[in-house]
Amino acid sequence: MDKLLTLTALRRVIQLTAFVFFVYGAMIFATFYTGDKLTQSLPALSCAYDQSGGDFCALIPLQHQMDHRVSSIFTQGEKVLPALMGTLITLGTVAVLILILNKAFCGWLCPLGFFQETIGMIGTKLGLTQMGTLSRETITKIRPIKWFIFLFLVLILPLLTGIGFLGHEWGNPYCSICPSRIMTTAMTGDMSQVYISQANWGYFALSLIADLLFGLMIALALFVRAPFCRICPILPMQTLFKKIGLLRLVKNGSSSCESCGNCVKACPMDIYEIQESAENKNITHADCTLCGRCIEFCPHDGVMNFKYGPVTILSSSKEGFKKRTKIDKWWRG
Ligand code: SF4
Ligand code: SF4
Numbered sequence: 001m002d003k004l005l006t007l008t009a010l011r012r013v014i015q016l017t018a019f020v021f022f023v024y025g026a027m028i029f030a031t032f033y034t035g036d037k038l039t040q041s042l043p044a045l046s047c048a049y050d051q052s053g054g055d056f057c058a059l060i061p062l063q064h065q066m067d068h069r070v071s072s073i074f075t076q077g078e079k080v081l082p083a084l085m086g087t088l089i090t091l092g093t094v095a096v097l098i099l100i101l102n103k104a105f106c107g108w109l110c111p112l113g114f115f116q117e118t119i120g121m122i123g124t125k126l127g128l129t130q131m132g133t134l135s136r137e138t139i140t141k142i143r144p145i146k147w148f149i150f151l152f153l154v155l156i157l158p159l160l161t162g163i164g165f166l167g168h169e170w171g172n173p174y175c176s177i178c179p180s181r182i183m184t185t186a187m188t189g190d191m192s193q194v195y196i197s198q199a200n201w202g203y204f205a206l207s208l209i210a211d212l213l214f215g216l217m218i219a220l221a222l223f224v225r226a227p228f229c230r231i232c233p234i235l236p237m238q239t240l241f242k243k244i245g246l247l248r249l250v251k252n253g254s255s256s257c258e259s260c261g262n263c264v265k266a267c268p269m270d271i272y273e274i275q276e277s278a279e280n281k282n283i284t285h286a287d288c289t290l291c292g293r294c295i296e297f298c299p300h301d302g303v304m305n306f307k308y309g310p311v312t313i314l315s316s317s318k319e320g321f322k323k324r325t326k327i328d329k330w331w332r333g
């Protein structure tokens with residue numbers, strides 16, 4: 001039994017538990033769609049459109065606040081602080097959550113992250129060839145997309161809608177294309193989020209993009225690790241606060257790290273920077289989901305570490321590496 005106990009196995013159990021809570025939580029712990037959500041500021045994609053869900057993500061309130069409150073500074077001359085209060089409360093709650101778990105909300109709790117990993121595991125078991133690490137050039141090109149999505153679809157277009165420059169359909173454009181909206185609702189048997197709108201060209205375009213993006217995410221997840229995470233606007237939002245996160249990926253490897261590249265090969269987000277030499281340095285990258293795979297697959301004692309505040313809670317080791325590699329071979333057959 002101990003032979004199968006790995007960080008990844010523990011992570012899968014926690015991911016599955018979180019999936020059940022975030023997708024079906026209100027059904028289990030409450031009686032109706034609610035006010036029963038814990039926060040509306042989750043720094044991971046759990047969906048407000050899922051009426052059975054136990055919590056939802058910060059992106060929907062951010063878009064609504066831009067559209068309905070922040071815009072009133074320009075349209076009604078409202079004072080800045082009251083108009084920004086909702087946004088500040090949402091971001092303040094996100095900051096508290098990031099302080100506690102940092103970017104581990106992605107690697108350990110996000111329903112859409114778990115869904116993509118599950119599709120990837122199905123792909124492996126079906127014998128489909130998995131693409132390994134994407135090239136640096138590809139990664140460099142993809143990385144800015146998530147910032148563009150965060151700035152334009154979460155903040156700027158909803159604000160322009162509230163000011164009156166754009167039609168109502170641009171009030172929450174990110175939610176309109178978000179794959180988590182389709183996935184989480186479909187998981188509860190509600191297929192109402194899979195549709196093509198004919199209300200006007202804007203609604204039509206957004207609904208078409210949503211369906212295509214969802215289909216593309218599933219197809220890609222069979223071959224590529226975490227395809228949607230690479231453009232997810234949650235990562236930029238988390239990055240705004242990642243410096244205060246108590247949980248960190250810390251590297252102690254200036255002499256012992258041989259730059260073997262095992263960590264980068266294991267990393268689902270292809271973060272090449274973790275291979276670089278560093279001594280007692282926080283290397284939690286903007287794209288990191290704190291999944292811990294780089295710790296599991298580093299063959300040197302104490303080079304890769306999870307630290308919580310000043311305390312080291314997990315370190316790479318020769319023994320751990322041998323065990324993990326054996327299990328990986330067994331799983332891949
Ligand atoms: S980056 Fe991935 S794991 Fe994180 S919130 Fe987005 S979909 Fe979820
Ligand atoms: S559609 Fe996406 S962004 Fe909007 S609430 Fe749902 S998970 Fe969050």
Ligand code: SF4
Nearest residue numbers: 267288289291292294
């Ligand atoms: S850097 Fe390490 S902890 Fe972060 S995503 Fe990559 S493998 Fe996971």
